[in-house]
Amino acid sequence: METFFSLLERRVDDCSSLLCVGLDPHVDDLQSPTADAAREHCLRLVKAAAPYAAAFKPNTAFFERFGPQGWTALKQVIDAIRQESQRLGSHVPVILDAKRGDIASTAEAYAASAFDSLGADAITLSPYLGRDSIEPFIQDPEHGAFLLCKTSNAGAQDLQDLKVERPGKQPVPLYLHVAEMARGWNVRGNVGLVVGATYPATLAEVRAAAPELWFLVPGVGVQGGDLDAALQAGLRQDGMGVLINVARGIARALDPGSAAASLRDHMLGIRRAMQK
Amino acid sequence: METFFSLLERRVDDCSSLLCVGLDPHVDDLQSPTADAAREHCLRLVKAAAPYAAAFKPNTAFFERFGPQGWTALKQVIDAIRQESQRLGSHVPVILDAKRGDIASTAEAYAASAFDSLGADAITLSPYLGRDSIEPFIQDPEHGAFLLCKTSNAGAQDLQDLKVERPGKQPVPLYLHVAEMARGWNVRGNVGLVVGATYPATLAEVRAAAPELWFLVPGVGVQGGDLDAALQAGLRQDGMGVLINVARGIARALDPGSAAASLRDHMLGIRRAMQK
Numbered sequence: 001m002e003t004f005f006s007l008l009e010r011r012v013d014d015c016s017s018l019l020c021v022g023l024d025p026h027v028d029d030l031q032s033p034t035a036d037a038a039r040e041h042c043l044r045l046v047k048a049a050a051p052y053a054a055a056f057k058p059n060t061a062f063f064e065r066f067g068p069q070g071w072t073a074l075k076q077v078i079d080a081i082r083q084e085s086q087r088l089g090s091h092v093p094v095i096l097d098a099k100r101g102d103i104a105s106t107a108e109a110y111a112a113s114a115f116d117s118l119g120a121d122a123i124t125l126s127p128y129l130g131r132d133s134i135e136p137f138i139q140d141p142e143h144g145a146f147l148l149c150k151t152s153n154a155g156a157q158d159l160q161d162l163k164v165e166r167p168g169k170q171p172v173p174l175y176l177h178v179a180e181m182a183r184g185w186n187v188r189g190n191v192g193l194v195v196g197a198t199y200p201a202t203l204a205e206v207r208a209a210a211p212e213l214w215f216l217v218p219g220v221g222v223q224g225g226d227l228d229a230a231l232q233a234g235l236r237q238d239g240m241g242v243l244i245n246v247a248r249g250i251a252r253a254l255d256p257g258s259a260a261a262s263l264r265d266h267m268l269g270i271r272r273a274m275q276k
Numbered sequence: 277m278e279t280f281f282s283l284l285e286r287r288v289d290d291c292s293s294l295l296c297v298g299l300d301p302h303v304d305d306l307q308s309p310t311a312d313a314a315r316e317h318c319l320r321l322v323k324a325a326a327p328y329a330a331a332f333k334p335n336t337a338f339f340e341r342f343g344p345q346g347w348t349a350l351k352q353v354i355d356a357i358r359q360e361s362q363r364l365g366s367h368v369p370v371i372l373d374a375k376r377g378d379i380a381s382t383a384e385a386y387a388a389s390a391f392d393s394l395g396a397d398a399i400t401l402s403p404y405l406g407r408d409s410i411e412p413f414i415q416d417p418e419h420g421a422f423l424l425c426k427t428s429n430a431g432a433q434d435l436q437d438l439k440v441e442r443p444g445k446q447p448v449p450l451y452l453h454v455a456e457m458a459r460g461w462n463v464r465g466n467v468g469l470v471v472g473a474t475y476p477a478t479l480a481e482v483r484a485a486a487p488e489l490w491f492l493v494p495g496v497g498v499q500g501g502d503l504d505a506a507l508q509a510g511l512r513q514d515g516m517g518v519l520i521n522v523a524r525g526i527a528r529a530l531d532p533g534s535a536a537a538s539l540r541d542h543m544l545g546i547r548r549a550m551q552k
Binding site for chain 2: 103
């Protein structure tokens with residue numbers, strides 16, 4: 001059976017890359033504060049980085065702020081990724097970084113928005129509302145969901161780090177409970193986790209709690225996470241299981257294509273060294 | 277100092293109402309599955325219910341699913357609420373039910389989207405990423421944020437009901453910890469909570485943990501919550517502090533205006549009885 005993660009793994013093999021290219025058109029990085037400039041900014045990155053990208057991750061916030069025009073730009077960026085996929089002869093998945101979370105028919109409407117209207121392959125979700133808020137996004141095995149587990153910001157300690165009591169089990173930090181739950185919900189091979197790169201020891205801990213899940217790992221570079229340590233702590237034994245998200249490190253490079261290629265090659269070296 | 281909740285309380289006084297009218301244009305309720313039909317559905321409700329509405333709460337999901345046209349419709353619905361406010365001579369706040377949650381500059385972009393681009397007064401947010409994910413939304417006292425605390429769905433037990441350990445304190449369910457945190461973050465008078473109506477005892481418990489905060493209470497009617505019990509459990513001693521959200525109970529009524537008026541009057545009766 002084809003699943004979101006079997007599609008992703010095929011792409012990882014095709015391009016020998018674990019790089020997820022974040023598309024975050026910050027107003028500060030644009031030539032003008034407009035949806036057109038956001039689209040052009042992203043299209044340039046898509047074109048330059050596609051050969052080295054295991055996935056692209058546009059963040060809805062930076063498009064929404066431009067209203068309907070921003071929403072149109074987001075759709076155009078996703079369409080451009082589809083065109084690059086065709087050109088490359090290899091499907092590059094689109095992970096919509098939307099961090100949605102709502103119940104019942106509302107979650108269904110968000111799923112329709114992400115997968116049907118925008119044409120994304122996967123989405124990031126908040127786990128706070130529990131399983132029934134996730135289900136509408138993972139009914140189709142070819143669509144995936146990455147649940148926020150442990151984030152790289154200071155506020156992560158406010159909820160995620162709290163130890164939770166569970167009957168008949170040892171207390172664990174909430175983020176590990178989320179990892180265990182996500183593992184249980186992954187019956188169709190399409191549930192992953194968002195785990196920040198800031199603390200490699202935490203990544204290793206989540207890996208131990210969810211040995212087979214894919215992690216989307218932001219926070220390398222600007223947020224201070226160390227790439228090598230993140231891969232060493234997070235990779236599965238098969239050299240898969242970690243998507244390293246880089247946004248500004250590519251967007252602000254003089255040559256985004258070269259920056260993406262270097263990141264791909266560097267990660268490949270680490271993977272090979274680990275598998276020896 | 278004017279704050280979101282002082283604005284809301286003025287509106288509650290003006291219309292003697294604690295009713296929040298949910299604007300959820302479910303595809304099933306529309307004449308056709310289009311953004312135009314969603315807009316017309318909502319405009320009819322806004323016009324009929326405005327005199328009895330302490331606030332309106334459009335849910336972004338049902339607009340997003342129609343792409344850019346949906347986003348245009350959402351803006352038009354919010355503009356129509358502004359026009360009704362002018363006609364009534366009383367500002368009816370708009371709470372954007374978006375349940376967003378992201379970090380740093382991304383949260384700032386979502387705040388710009390909700391408050392600057394769409395013109396909403398307040399927003400619902402997920403607390404999972406902690407304080408720094410909330411801050412960009414509450415910098416301006418006249419803009420408010422309702423944090424998800426205890427929701428009315430079955431999945432609420434997966435995270436929200438877990439007991440969390442805190443140094444030097446008794447373990448409490450996560451939702452009570454969120455209530456206590458929100459209370460601490462409410463330094464500008466613009467932080468509230470989303471607490472489902474399903475379990476009045478839980479509402480009373482959250483009220484005890486956060487005596488002065490405003491609660492946005494969904495789940496009355498379709499989701500089985502009891503209106504009288506919710507008000508009795510949630511109202512502050514001043515007869516304020518609870519916004520009862522009703523969506524389908526108004527949208528599916530033969531006469532939405534009468535349905536809203538009846539709800540307003542019924543709640544007013546309960547408030548008066550409690551204050552005797």
